Amino acid sequence: MDQPASSGLVTYELRGQVAIIGLDRPEKRNAISDRVVAALTEAVVRASSEAKAAVLTGRGPHFCAGLDLAEHVEKPLIEAVKGSRTWHRSFDLIERGAIPFVAAMQGAVVGGGFELAAAAQIRVAESGAFFGLPEGQRGIFVGGGGSVRIARLIGAHRMADMMLTGRTVGAAEMERWGGVNYVTGEGEALDKAVALAERMAENAxxxxxxxxxxxxxxxxxxxxxxxxxxxxxxxxxxxxxxxxxxxxxxxxxxxxxxxxxxxx
CATH class of the missing domain: 1.10.12.10 (Lyase 2-enoyl-coa Hydratase, Chain  A, domain 2)
Structure with missing residues (x-):
């Protein structure tokens, strides 16, 4: 087993044929900045070259609270567009890349965190995980592929409900909606995700x-x-x-x- 490597923003561990990629900003609920996207992209490319499957996870009590708003609020319009397109390219390496990904989720799976999870082929959520799309309340719109990926998972009408009203949805309900594949007990999502990734790594x-x-x-x-x-x-x-x-x-x-x- 390779020891975990870290950029200070994203951790990387190779466990047999499975790469485990972790968002590593627990003090910010693993919010995604431009630097996080760059580190995540580097980790995904590395995993694609040396693993047969991969797991996305978040360090601490939350998977990912989404976009780092402190960074986003200062961006000029054109830079915001470019930033969104960078997210698209990064997440596309997960959805349509060389190896399958499983997202292991706990706590907040909000905004860009939900968009990241939606890029994975399989999503595992602990029973206490909750999902939100607060863009309407923040005066913004999804920019990490959610209007395509999340809408296709749960339906545009449900996505609109979450964005317009600020509604949050628990793991069990999200499983019924189609946004989650498996629900586990607290503290069990990562082990379940790794087991699924190991199974997929055995495929042709x-x-x-x-x-x-x-x-x-x-x-x-x-x-x-x-x-x-x-x-x-x-x-x-x-x-x-x-x-x-x-x-x-x-x-x-x-x-x-x-x-x-x-x-x-």
Whole structure:
């Protein structure tokens, strides 16, 4: 296991095939500044080159309280636009990159923190986590991809409700809305996220890459175009040596069958 490395803003640890990337500003509830985005991007690029899956987490009692407003309020208009586009590029490396990400969330998952979590493929929240989009009350608008990613997760009408009224939503309700995949007990989200990441790291690399990069693009296509891309990706993944080896292992009964869930 590699020892955790830190930029003072973001920590990085390689645990087997899983990289654990942590926001490290607990005194600011892990608020995201331009420097945090730069450090996060560096960590994501590193993880993509040496890990098979990754976990996003936040140090301290909160995952992330969103945009560092002290920095944002002083920005000229054009710099605010450029800053938003930098967030987009950084978070896109998570959503449509080389390896899958799991967000492990506790406490506040607010504004830009929710936008960051929405870029991950899987979201795990502790039961006490809460979600908010207070941009309407702050006189601003989401700028980290939330109008696309969060709206597609929970629906534009629910996102509008949160932004317009300042409504906060608990983990259990957010799971029902589709913004969370798993809810755990307090203090258990990181362990659950790492276990999920370890499971995903065992998948065929090409299959993971197809899920990350084909699914979000197919979602944006017409049905006919999406089905065509699906056929191409299906053929490409099946044609890899790893797919052949895994299929033979199943046919020769060296790989287990799909089982019903234990709580069925």
């Amino acid at each position: 690399e090409m299959s993971n890459y197809a899920v990350l990069n084909a699914l979000p693009r197919i979602r944006d296509m017409s049905s006919e175009d999406g089905l065509f891309v699906e056929s191409i990706m299906s053929a490409l993944t099946t044609a890899t040596p790893e797919a052949e080896a895994r299929l033979r292992a199943f046919l020769e009964k060296r790989a287990g069958k799909v089982e019903a869930p234990k709580d069925a």
